[in-house]
Amino acid sequence: LAKTTQPISMDSYEGQEVNITCSHNNIATNDYITWYQQFPSQGPRFIIQGYKTKVTNEVASLFIPADRKSSTLSLPRVSLSDTAVYYCLVANFGNEKLTFGTGTRLTIIP
């Protein structure tokens, strides 16, 4: 399973766009990149998933360059409720044995 590396923590002010970058140099051809969000005392919650280029949903955007060795989760106009831990994971179909790293603890400042 590809190992991921992401910043331990980040701070941002309300209303700003936040970009969290994840490195996955050993990503395999059939791996997908998936991001989860976790609030205290809750389980991880799926945010977005992509294979290449750009994916956007109502919550976030995911940018994946052509070499797929990294990805960037973009959260537009963050609010205090976006304070959480964000996990970047890679996995492939048929092997949903997810490997969670340390994640990025995002703190939104009023």
Place this chain on the structure above:
Amino acid sequence: EAGVTQFPSHSVIEKGQTVTLRCDPISGHDNLYWYRRVMGKEIKFLLHFVKESKQDESGMPNNRFLAERTGGTYSTLKVQPAELEDSGVYFCASSLVGTGGISPLHFGNGTRLTVT
């Protein structure tokens, strides 16, 4: 749609006792997973059911842990006898069997187990 529910939300037991955790997946989800986070560590995979069959139990720490999913609906995870190092948060997740990509896992809020 009801989410993944886990019971109990908290459990405090003494070393050597037995505890059974329960997980009710989202209706229709054939995939069911158990994960756990022990103190200060990362969330780790324990095992994966497809319906009532164990697909992958490579993450189960030892034979004190027994997971079942009779009838392919809810699942239980029994720890017997519990040891101090079993303390942590046990998460259950479920997903549909997808046809492409990774079917998102829907996690419950976990059971916080404290062994004293």
